[in-house]
Amino acid sequence: MLTEIATAESLRPHTHAAFPASRKAPETLLSVGVPMSFPRNGEIFAEGETAGYVYKVVSGVVRVSKLLPDGRRQISAFHLPGDMFGFEIGDIHHCSAEAVVPTKVVAFKWQGLLGAGASTSLVRELLTRTMIGLRHTEDHLLLLGRKNALERLAAFLLEMAARSGSAEMLDLAMPRHDIADYLGLTLETVSRMFAELKEMGQIKLESARRVRLLNMDKLRAIAA
Amino acid sequence: MLTEIATAESLRPHTHAAFPASRKAPETLLSVGVPMSFPRNGEIFAEGETAGYVYKVVSGVVRVSKLLPDGRRQISAFHLPGDMFGFEIGDIHHCSAEAVVPTKVVAFKWQGLLGAGASTSLVRELLTRTMIGLRHTEDHLLLLGRKNALERLAAFLLEMAARSGSAEMLDLAMPRHDIADYLGLTLETVSRMFAELKEMGQIKLESARRVRLLNMDKLRAIAA
DNA sequence: CGTGGTTTTGAGCCCCTTCAACCACCGTGG
DNA sequence: CCACGGTGGTTGAAGGGGCTCAAAACCACG
Numbered sequence: 001m002l003t004e005i006a007t008a009e010s011l012r013p014h015t016h017a018a019f020p021a022s023r024k025a026p027e028t029l030l031s032v033g034v035p036m037s038f039p040r041n042g043e044i045f046a047e048g049e050t051a052g053y054v055y056k057v058v059s060g061v062v063r064v065s066k067l068l069p070d071g072r073r074q075i076s077a078f079h080l081p082g083d084m085f086g087f088e089i090g091d092i093h094h095c096s097a098e099a100v101v102p103t104k105v106v107a108f109k110w111q112g113l114l115g116a117g118a119s120t121s122l123v124r125e126l127l128t129r130t131m132i133g134l135r136h137t138e139d140h141l142l143l144l145g146r147k148n149a150l151e152r153l154a155a156f157l158l159e160m161a162a163r164s165g166s167a168e169m170l171d172l173a174m175p176r177h178d179i180a181d182y183l184g185l186t187l188e189t190v191s192r193m194f195a196e197l198k199e200m201g202q203i204k205l206e207s208a209r210r211v212r213l214l215n216m217d218k219l220r221a222i223a224a
Numbered sequence: 225m226l227t228e229i230a231t232a233e234s235l236r237p238h239t240h241a242a243f244p245a246s247r248k249a250p251e252t253l254l255s256v257g258v259p260m261s262f263p264r265n266g267e268i269f270a271e272g273e274t275a276g277y278v279y280k281v282v283s284g285v286v287r288v289s290k291l292l293p294d295g296r297r298q299i300s301a302f303h304l305p306g307d308m309f310g311f312e313i314g315d316i317h318h319c320s321a322e323a324v325v326p327t328k329v330v331a332f333k334w335q336g337l338l339g340a341g342a343s344t345s346l347v348r349e350l351l352t353r354t355m356i357g358l359r360h361t362e363d364h365l366l367l368l369g370r371k372n373a374l375e376r377l378a379a380f381l382l383e384m385a386a387r388s389g390s391a392e393m394l395d396l397a398m399p400r401h402d403i404a405d406y407l408g409l410t411l412e413t414v415s416r417m418f419a420e421l422k423e424m425g426q427i428k429l430e431s432a433r434r435v436r437l438l439n440m441d442k443l444r445a446i447a448a
Numbered sequence: 449c450g451t452g453g454t455t456t457t458g459a460g461c462c463c464c465t466t467c468a469a470c471c472a473c474c475g476t477g478g
Numbered sequence: 479c480c481a482c483g484g485t486g487g488t489t490g491a492a493g494g495g496g497c498t499c500a501a502a503a504c505c506a507c508g
Contacts (some may be wrong), residue, residue, distance in 0.1 A: 066366045068448050074369040076362045089355050095362060120344050127351045130358060131313050137361040138300045138319065142290045144368035145298040145408030149464070175486065184369030186465060191488055208472090208487060224292050373496065400455065413496055415456055432455060432504090 033106045038099035046096040051088040053107040057081045060103025061173040064095045075182040100174045144184045152183040153193040155223040170211045256336035262323035270320040275312040277331040281305045284327025285397040288319045299406040308353050324398045368408045376407040377417040379447035394435045
């Protein structure tokens, strides 16, 4: 999937560029890929900034969020290795993106991908990825608009399990506050719902970030 | 292929083809379009159905929604004339679409649009439209996750005003129940927020569906 | 006029938030 | 080795915003 981009990516070692513009692009098929790395909570781009690049996660976790003027925050997605993010219509980012943990990404120039000589298959690949994002976001609308706190947390745990190998043992990269801003709750409520799922015998908390899912089917029933 | 849709549609009790199935669409890039019309609350497609077409609204209003097993509903978008909807990755619809009022749409075969000979400009057009949908949905996530009832209704009125010519006089096509399912509220709360905006002197209700926006800037401030 | 669908209004309650305190972990330095 | 501060997480008590349940009002249409 996305072979042209993947090729460009694998051709290049992961260096620690501070900013895309600071590196020269090599002459390859789609040579605009630039490896970058960010520390925990490092800002990849901010709402209102000039766009121009799309990003692919190599390692780590990225959160994409929007802010209200008074500081209320909504995280629209967590991105894991292999995911792409940063798609914009105009030249302005209307979301911000930060590294949840130390993270490596590759940045691709949007112009390079969609320029005059862009192959149909590549544009179609971008279309597919955008549609995947749209589907995920629409599912999340249902969660935020209509599910209660327990259902939201169950759905979150199942989503994370599905995306990290579907193992019963789950390592969460993000703190309670991020989970809360993703699920439209407060961190206290998230903590209480963890406790409630534990009471119900559906999960076991090895630590705050390590969760064992004891009964995925039951969790699916709870997630509604 | 032109008759395929018409035949499939006419099998459903509450959908009607607008024009004779034999009528050919003009020979343009989008020459596979089939006009269809639907009565109020007519089902355009349902969650779980086989996909294969994308739709463009000609007249009327369409709501796209998702359901939970117990009947809770979330409307992800209202589509007005000129909008396109029905984009799917696989061959299964994971949303349903219905006409809010008597509505005319044109259906395009997805295969026809993205087939072997598809032009890059057309694929790019679809990409842009999908990205517009993604941006709208992400904005709506913030509304559902973090805004209170009054802010949600103010944002809704402004959105509708902006999309229908930005006039101060607004004609809402949809009932309170649909507005509620779009905003993640109950219809009673929506009604109460209408009353509150009226109390505040921000709107005037000519009738339940006809709203005069008295102070757009103040409404924008309320919508956060 | 009735009639059915839609909208408004009222009263009580509950889920989640708010505010606050406490705890658990961890790297640092005396 | 333990005191120490800082971050992150849990737990408790109280309050409120939106929901539920209920009934009345409104309106288009026969």
